[in-house]
Structures are given as C-alpha cells and as structure tokens.
Amino acid sequence: MNAKDVIIACDFGSADACLAFLDKFKDEKRKPFLKIGMELFYAAGPEIVRELKKRGFKIFLDLKLHDIPNTVKKAMKVLSGLDVDMVNVHAAGTIEMMRAAIEGLTREDGTRPLLIAVTQLTSTSEKAMREQLLIDASINDTIAKYAQNAKEAGLDGVVCSPLEASLVKEACGNDFMTITPGIRFADSKADDQVRITDPAKAREIGSDYIVVGRPITAAEDPVAAYHRCVKDFLAIDLD
Numbered sequence: 001m002n003a004k005d006v007i008i009a010c011d012f013g014s015a016d017a018c019l020a021f022l023d024k025f026k027d028e029k030r031k032p033f034l035k036i037g038m039e040l041f042y043a044a045g046p047e048i049v050r051e052l053k054k055r056g057f058k059i060f061l062d063l064k065l066h067d068i069p070n071t072v073k074k075a076m077k078v079l080s081g082l083d084v085d086m087v088n089v090h091a092a093g094t095i096e097m098m099r100a101a102i103e104g105l106t107r108e109d110g111t112r113p114l115l116i117a118v119t120q121l122t123s124t125s126e127k128a129m130r131e132q133l134l135i136d137a138s139i140n141d142t143i144a145k146y147a148q149n150a151k152e153a154g155l156d157g158v159v160c161s162p163l164e165a166s167l168v169k170e171a172c173g174n175d176f177m178t179i180t181p182g183i184r185f186a187d188s189k190a191d192d193q194v195r196i197t198d199p200a201k202a203r204e205i206g207s208d209y210i211v212v213g214r215p216i217t218a219a220e221d222p223v224a225a226y227h228r229c230v231k232d233f234l235a236i237d238l239d
C-alpha cells in the first residue's frame with residue numbers, strides 16, 4: 001500500500017517567509033511533508049531545497065515541467081541532484097516527454113525521486129477545458145486517459161483532484177499514486193480552486209497524499225489547521 005500523508009504547500013515569496021512559517025512547527029513530533037512550488041523556488045532557488053532537506057523535511061518539488069523531451073530530460077537531471085523526494089511534469093507533454101523525464105531523473109545507481117504527472121489542474125473546470133482547451137472528453141475521461149499515459153511512461157502516479165482519486169485507481173491500479181490538491185475545509189473559501197473537497201472526503205475517496213496550501217498557510221493558527229488535516233485525512237490525533 002502507498003504511504004499516505006498531508007503535504008503543506010509552502011507558497012511563499014522568500015526563504016525567510018518560509019522559514020518563519022516553519023518555525024511555528026518546530027515543536028511538532030510529526031515533521032510535515034513540504035511542497036516547494038514555483039513561487040518559492042524562483043525566489044529562493046535550489047538553496048532553500050538544500051536547507052529544508054538538511055533540516056530533515058521530505059520535499060515535493062513542484063515545478064510542473066512541460067517542454068520538449070530533451071529539455072525536460074536535462075532539467076530533470078539537475079533536479080535529481082537536489083535529492084528531493086518527489087517531482088512532477090505535465091502529462092500533457094506526452095508519453096515521450098514523460099519517458100524522457102524518467103531518464104533524466106534516474107541516477108547512476110538506479111535510484112530516483114518519485115515522478116508524478118499533473119492531469120488537469122484543479123483550477124480547471126470542464127467548461128474551461130471544453131471551451132478554451134478544445135478538449136471534448138469529460139474531465140473524468142481526460143484524467144483517466146492522462147493517468148494511463150503516465151503509467152505507460154513508467155511514472156509513479158498523478159496529480160488530480162481528490163474527487164478523481166478513485167477513478168485513477170480504477171484506470172491504473174491501487175498502487176498508482178494519487179496526489180491531490182484542491183483541498184478545502186467545509187468552512188473555508190475555494191479561492192481559485194474549482195474541483196475541491198475536504199480532507200475527510202479525500203480519505204474516503206482514496207487519495208494517497210493531500211496537498212494543502214492556503215487552508216494551512218493563511219490560517220490564524222497554521223499548526224492547528226495542519227493538525228485538523230492530519231486528523232481528518234490520516235485519523236491521527238496530534239493535539
């Protein structure tokens with residue numbers, strides 16, 4: 001069975017802001033799994049990744065690569081050297097691009113970080129997909145197909161909304177991982193997310209990892225919000 005965890009999206013504009021946020025978690029028994037996305041990586045560079053690895057955090061480096069296969073392969077080789085735990089690409093880059101990503105990511109000793117593919121962003125509605133991207137298939141069929149492509153390329157799983165976790169498992173098997181942003185507590189606002197649900201429902205549908213940003217980072221008490229996610233998603237009481 002896949003490991004399950006809550007990943008905090010550290011979407012901050014500087015290393016200092018991120019480290020100040022993480023200071024709030026310094027007395028926690030459970031070290032949170034962290035996601036570093038474009039904002040923090042572009043602001044603080046690889047150094048913030050090294051610093052957080054040195055502090056013992058697991059890191060999902062979310063740079064959503066999407067380019068020609070050769071470029072993705074070479075970029076992945078660089079990211080692999082950062083010793084992160086998980087990285088991602090856009091499945092829309094094709095099976096060839098995803099295969100190149102794995103090649104670049106695989107180190108000389110055969111090890112590599114987990115590689116997952118974004119299917120359709122959780123901010124995309126079926127209407128936007130149809131009218132702007134000219135994809136006529138349903139969201140569910142599109143996600144199942146992109147997940148199958150990712151599996152065929154040899155990836156470990158996909159990013160999708162928690163609402164689609166069970167259909168990905170049906171299409172690709174239980175071991176194929178589902179990493180699911182688009183998490184909101186029933187009493188929090190959706191912001192720019194469209195395909196959302198709460199941590200308890202994500203657990204019920206079968207997500208392996210939930211990715212939670214603003215409901216934790218913008219909360220009055222981020223540690224309490226993290227505990228709430230862990231309790232609802234993992235049934236572990238940290239209080």
Ligand SMILES: O=C(O)c1cc(=O)[nH]c(=O)n1[C@@H]1O[C@H](COP(=O)(O)O)[C@@H](O)[C@H]1O
Binds near residue numbers: 120181183212214
């Ligand atoms: O790849 C991702 O992590 C991702 C894919 C996706 O489809 N939707 C999505 O929201 N994300 C990321 O997940 C995080 C969600 O943040 P919040 O909306 O603040 O919880 C952000 O850092 C997004 O970049």
